Amino acid sequence: MSSEHTVFQTFLGALEGAGSVLLTCFAGYIVARRGLLDHSTVKQVSKLCTTLFLPCLLIVQMGPELSVSSLSRYWIIPLWGLISTAIAHLIGWAGQRLLHLKHWTIIACGRPNSNALPLLLLQSLESTGVLSQLSDDGDLKRVLNRAKSLLLLNAIVQQVITFQLAPSVLRLDDGQHKSDAGPGTLRPGPGRILPVAQDEERVGLLDDSEDQEEADGINGRGALQPIQDMPDYRWPRHLEFAKKPLLTVWTYMSPPLIGAIIALIFGLIPPLRETFLDEDGTMFPAITQSVKNLGELFVVLQTFTVGAELALVPSSSPGVLQTVWVLSIRFLVMPALSVLFVFLTAGKGWYVDDRLVWFLLVLIPAGPSAMLLVNVAELVDIDQGPIAGCLTIAYLLSPLMALVCSIGLAVVDAKS
Template identity: 30%
Template structure:
């Protein structure tokens, strides 16, 4: 019993450090909002910036640097496993939400776990505590193994984020409080512009004497007006063509379009660079070995990619601050039902580890389907485990969910990360199962 307790202390400490760092980052977001350093509208824009720029950059760097022609095959099981457990989670979330009449946000909370910020922070904490030294391949350093583990988790994140924005809006069922301006304003502007015959241009583009602000194009008016007219006509013709399609084909195209998101594009770019020897050398080799872009473009991509995890969590703190202010004033600030919280926690922290750890252990020890990389086995065991994704905040923003739901999601995420040290049991189980698979 004493040995078991001793084996639990180190990973438990690592899990606490990872969870505490997340909670502290949320607290910084609350402070930023309270001190008027970051408004809710600015936080919404930052959330979109994280998903559409910072996360793709992170995927390009991590996947591109770790993917080679001779190691690419080991990522195939990660893709298959990520798609499988996410789709199964979507099915479970949809069934439970309908069966027990749970709030709409419970379905995506069950379906999409944190596949980016928490795993990266957890791996960093475990690296510092040297917990994973027992499953390192002979001769390799801990840093090399941790980088490889991060690349596995990021491939998983690419799949999860693609499915989140493809299937998430249907699970979340957006409210109409914020949706009208965001979802329909662009169409109305385009139609009005065409009706006025100005190609969608505003008074701000009518000439040098017109109104100029930060959104005014720097190009000459003679260039912007024809370009806007062509853009509007192309949009209206495309929409007319789309409306003439059969309903089932329209739905198929909409679902396919949702999959074409920025994280997926970033992952594809990273894969192309990694699997093309010439590009891999130019982007990731040392400068004196042909890496001519390593110190410039690659460094810039890495710098903005590293911003993703912390900024996405700060946005949650801003949302939480707004909820706390409403609560203080006695207004409705979103409510997290105990049953919903217990359901999500049970599935994410207990049921999925009980499924994934024995399953991956059996595949690694009894078959040749997985590459002989213990870090791959360990990563796959932990992929379905953990609290709901922070990106649910961005999902609520881009789908136009009701403000009360956004604040509920922020509260729920904060509570979920407060109980995140529970992941230590899954970490210990995955570590022991990986060691046992090595001995087979």
């Protein structure tokens, strides 16, 4: 009876948390539908989230957890993120081949929202008391900070994988091009360099005005390709051998990835860690606190813009079969697989004995698809309507994450 009561209370708390996430997303939807935000503004806000707020969050949230000892303890998080994402993509590919679905369903099946949605859900679970069940010392703030750090570590891994895969897969669909120019016609003007598409969840990488693109002679699809015309920096002759590999690596860098690298450097070097990341450090009150303030803007603002994006992108019917397939993978198959993984492996000494880590292993592969699908579809010039329609339904079903959370906590309790 007591156990059943605990599971029920956990489900109610998780449902309240998932509901708060949905309402935050819905607020963005309503604001955009009322005309208070236009597509250009939403893209700029989302770009700001990705290029400034998310890197700041990564530095202050991941840095303290990226010591050598922490990395040796928590390696299972990024590894499971890599494996589960690969499995989900493979299942999506199998369904696409067998059921003759659109290729975008492969990415929709494989890539969950790994940033804003789970981070906001964790905050809500902390406020409803659910997260307290994963605390051994009663310090909920410490548990929440550690959970955020581990989720962000997974998000960086998934971002790298997906953005090497998504553009080429989505290009296999019908490709209703908006320009007569061929895919190889990218020729940036003097001094103009287009970045690689670099957002984890969603970000507008094109200029606000398509007319400006035409005037500059730019094909927006090139934003998904490596930078073509890098300026000649007149490298010293003795460093010429390093020029090509370094420039190649730089074209695949992104603000979040740079933020993660900075967090790793600060976390692994004791003097920098003590100066910037410890609350008693010399630079913490002035510099780190400012970075922390900016980073805290990311979670709610990004979730808000997800709702606004769903309101502004013209949607169309994604088809019953495609919708059911994607939602089944995201809300049934992957959560079931993650629960099975934790049930079979946790507590056997294969990885860290940590209730929070076990719970996050259940949470990582679950939930609606990432909003990046709409942005990549825009950039590779395919019909965004069915994708937006499918994502709208997926986010309306996001309260189902309460069931995933309650089952995950029940499994964690059983393995403890």
